[in-house]
Amino acid sequence: MDIPKIHEGEYRFCLIMWEHEPVTAAELVKLCQEQLGWKRTTTYTVIKRLGEKGVLQNDNGTITSLVSKDAVQAYEIGELVEKTFEGSLPAFVAAFTKHQNISEEELDEVQRMIDRIRRGGK
Template sequence: MKSPPSLSLADHRLLDLVWSSEPISSPQLCKLAQAQLGWKRTTTYTVIKRLCDKGCLKNEAAVVTSLVDRATVQQADGQEVLQRSFHGSLPSFLAAFLRAGSVSDQEAAEIEQMLEEYRQSH
């Protein structure tokens, strides 16, 4: 699956609804967006169209499905933040969180485990 284009917060919020409910009819998605996001129908249809234009959603016969999965979007978002804010440096990214004290002992252990699994697979 190719990397998705840059997505807005609204794009992300609607994609989350689609991923948790797909396939979903566009009228039902509008009701869900109204209930969970407080959006008007026109807002939802605008974001659906934008995501279709970006190649992230398909809206055929009033049924909305995703063309990108959550993991792909998360990976692209992570790379974008890493490049934009840390000049591509993962150590600088992690150092920022460690300096802020925002990593729990459990999260640190999970990160260590991920790094160990990465080392063993590469």
């Protein structure tokens, strides 16, 4: 499945949708006003736009996602690595770790991920 480009405001909306789905459009209006400061019309515009992009489905006012959070995040990271680091994952990791404090627990988790990938898992 092709992942459509989701812009920053749309992504913040999607985070709310993914957390509460299935959710009514009316509830999304309330949540977006509380969490994003959006007006009702803004929320409905984003629902319509993301529906047209194939990101969500509006079934008689009940909103559900058609694209998962994991899929969107994987796509965005892939785009970032390709665009900014010429597709080089090691260059991305080097740039990221150069300016971040990484805890021992985080390093252990990354090592477990690497070990799992080497064993053929995902």
